[in-house]
Amino acid sequence: MAEPHPKIVKKDVKTLVPSPYILDYAKSYRNFSWSDAEREIEFFIDGKLNAAYDAVDKHLKTKVKDKVAIHWLGETETRDITYAELARLSNKFANVLKSNGISKGDRVFIFLPRIEELYISFLGTLKTGAIASTLFAAFGPEALFDRLHDSGAKIVVTSPDLKSRVDQIRNNLPELKTVIVTGSIPLGKDELSFDKEMSAASDRFDVVHMDPKDRAYMLYTSGTTGKPKGVVHTHYDIVHQHLTAKWILDLHPEDVYWCTADPGWVTGISYGILGPFSNGATTIVDAARFSAERWYKIIHDYKVTVWYTAPTAIRMMMKEGPELSKKYNLSSLRHLASVGEPLNPEAIWWGLDNLGLAFHDNWWQTETGGILIANYPCMDIKVGSMGKPFPGIVASIVDDNGSELPADKEGNLAIRPGWPSMMLEIWNNKEKYDSYFKDGWYFSGDRAWKDADGYFWFVGRADDVIKTAGHRVGPFEVESALIEHPAVAEAGVIGKPDELYGEIIKAFISLKKGYVPSDQLKEDIQKFIKGHLAGHAYPKEIEFRDTLPKTRSGKIMRRVLKAQELGLPVGDLSTMED
Ligand code: ATP
Ligand code: MG
Numbered sequence: 001m002a003e004p005h006p007k008i009v010k011k012d013v014k015t016l017v018p019s020p021y022i023l024d025y026a027k028s029y030r031n032f033s034w035s036d037a038e039r040e041i042e043f044f045i046d047g048k049l050n051a052a053y054d055a056v057d058k059h060l061k062t063k064v065k066d067k068v069a070i071h072w073l074g075e076t077e078t079r080d081i082t083y084a085e086l087a088r089l090s091n092k093f094a095n096v097l098k099s100n101g102i103s104k105g106d107r108v109f110i111f112l113p114r115i116e117e118l119y120i121s122f123l124g125t126l127k128t129g130a131i132a133s134t135l136f137a138a139f140g141p142e143a144l145f146d147r148l149h150d151s152g153a154k155i156v157v158t159s160p161d162l163k164s165r166v167d168q169i170r171n172n173l174p175e176l177k178t179v180i181v182t183g184s185i186p187l188g189k190d191e192l193s194f195d196k197e198m199s200a201a202s203d204r205f206d207v208v209h210m211d212p213k214d215r216a217y218m219l220y221t222s223g224t225t226g227k228p229k230g231v232v233h234t235h236y237d238i239v240h241q242h243l244t245a246k247w248i249l250d251l252h253p254e255d256v257y258w259c260t261a262d263p264g265w266v267t268g269i270s271y272g273i274l275g276p277f278s279n280g281a282t283t284i285v286d287a288a289r290f291s292a293e294r295w296y297k298i299i300h301d302y303k304v305t306v307w308y309t310a311p312t313a314i315r316m317m318m319k320e321g322p323e324l325s326k327k328y329n330l331s332s333l334r335h336l337a338s339v340g341e342p343l344n345p346e347a348i349w350w351g352l353d354n355l356g357l358a359f360h361d362n363w364w365q366t367e368t369g370g371i372l373i374a375n376y377p378c379m380d381i382k383v384g385s386m387g388k389p390f391p392g393i394v395a396s397i398v399d400d401n402g403s404e405l406p407a408d409k410e411g412n413l414a415i416r417p418g419w420p421s422m423m424l425e426i427w428n429n430k431e432k433y434d435s436y437f438k439d440g441w442y443f444s445g446d447r448a449w450k451d452a453d454g455y456f457w458f459v460g461r462a463d464d465v466i467k468t469a470g471h472r473v474g475p476f477e478v479e480s481a482l483i484e485h486p487a488v489a490e491a492g493v494i495g496k497p498d499e500l501y502g503e504i505i506k507a508f509i510s511l512k513k514g515y516v517p518s519d520q521l522k523e524d525i526q527k528f529i530k531g532h533l534a535g536h537a538y539p540k541e542i543e544f545r546d547t548l549p550k551t552r553s554g555k556i557m558r559r560v561l562k563a564q565e566l567g568l569p570v571g572d573l574s575t576m577e578d
Contacts, residue, residue, distance in 0.1 A: 402439025
């Protein structure tokens with residue numbers, strides 16, 4: 001059978017307009033220093049900084065100040081917010097916090113849908129030196145309680161719709177002093193109106209100067225593998241976020257940039273707020289629920305040029321079929337990137353076929369605060385690979401004792417500690433923090449391998465790798481092969497204990513529109529996989545599901561599939577979508 005799709009997407013930098021910031025990856029990697037990178041950020045004359053100043057206020061001195069920072073798109077209305085407005089409103093919010101007794105180190109939690117108050121509160125909190133955190137708007141009272149209790153939050157900012165969930169747990173949160181509520185509803189004791197406080201507050205605020213390693217924000221991980229951890233980040237993160245947004249996401253002054261991640265997760269903070277704002281980009285914030293048609297229309301209407309999204313979203317668009325995309329003009333798109341889950345080759349080919357562009361995969365974690373491994377605009381893409389380490393990052397594949405493994409050997413994906421946006425701590429859990437570091441490496445918890453050209457390839461989470469008949473099989477390669485079958489929309493693969501084989505591979509599959517489950521289809525899919533992968537890697541068992549269990553950030557929860565399969569407790573489900 002002829003191979004219809006490229007295994008390598010070739011790049012010719014001379015043809016790229018505008019020209020990417022790095023033209024030769026190897027040379028940039030060799031010549032890089034973080035102290036040069038620091039110069040892209042504005043420090044105060046006392047050597048301190050504030051990430052919110054860098055993201056917003058520094059632009060007041062240039063023409064960026066009148067540029068749209070956020071095109072906000074509601075269900076029915078839209079609004080544009082300039083950098084100057086964002087600076088002024090976040091100053092006001094900083095004053096609101098100050099007058100309510102918030103100071104450096106206090107925790108301010110933002111539990112809002114994607115409305116402008118979320119962005120204003122986040123930046124305003126950073127300006128005061130308090131620690132900001134965002135909570136995904138779909139969280140129920142239990143998920144909220146875990147996070148507000150663990151962090152000892154002093155203020156929660158919420159909306160009329162979400163407030164009742166805070167009310168349910170408030171009596172058990174002794175450290176929570178004040179709830180600030182957007183919109184207008186009757187308020188009770190220790191509750192304040194966002195609008196009233198804002199209109200009374202001054203729009204001048206002296207941004208608090210922070211040491212580089214002072215805490216700025218904390219975010220709970222996605223909960224894909226277990227109970228979410230409160231990862232704390234510093235103001236110095238912005239050095240990393242600024243430069244990676246520029247060099248990896250290719251943000252140029254004229255770009256309209258859309259990061260589809262919710263600000264409840266790290267991508268929505270590092271690359272939805274801090275990195276792009278520090279670069280003075282115009283961003284899209286869509287407050288509505290996902291719909292493939294709406295997304296195409298946004299790209300069309302706003303002439304989006306740079307799009308940063310996730311494999312799940314891409315798969316959802318693929319599921320709709322190609323006709324829908326043809327109704328819209330998507331030719332404004334220039335650069336596409338993806339994060340959060342392994343990017344299946346099929347998704348890259350879909351991009352090439354339907355958008356004329358390849359998605360650039362990149363890898364990082366809540367704990368890393370910024371992108372560490374990526375495909376760069378200037379570099380050939382090996383389809384299915386996460387790319388190469390960012391300049392300044394030393395990444396390797398090591399065994400359990402930290403010894404580096406040769407090319408093509410699967411092992412632990414590990415990083416030399418000390419990059420600017422590395423987590424400062426896990427809140428209230430030193431033991432957990434310490435467990436990441438061993439033998440001079442940061443252990444990511446992911447398994448991968450590196451090829452002879454230095455490209456990294458994802459295998460799976462350490463817990464998800466399957467041992468079958470003496471072979472180690474990563475769920476990613478099986479899932480990627482499965483979704484190449486025309487009927488398969490999504491696949492989640494687990495190892496199921498088996499007396500003979502140790503584990504057998506079981507695949508949970510949801511089908512594309514127009515396909516119905518049948519034994520015939522199962523056999524057909526199995527046959528298809530046997531033709532694509534080594535014999536031991538085909539799923540002996542297949543189960544069709546309408547949908548797969550996913551986190552709200554779109555990651556397939558294989559641990560839930562496995563627990564359900566084995567009849568075991570499913571563990572923390574606070575981040576699972578409904
Ligand atoms: P938890 O730590 O609570 O289990 P999580 O690991 O999903 O949740 P995040 O920090 O949001 O929380 O996600 C980081 C993880 O996402 C990585 O460790 C990796 O497993 C996966 N990931 C991110 N980007 C990629 C990528 N490009 N390819 C493959 N996997 C990726
Ligand atoms: Mg993790």
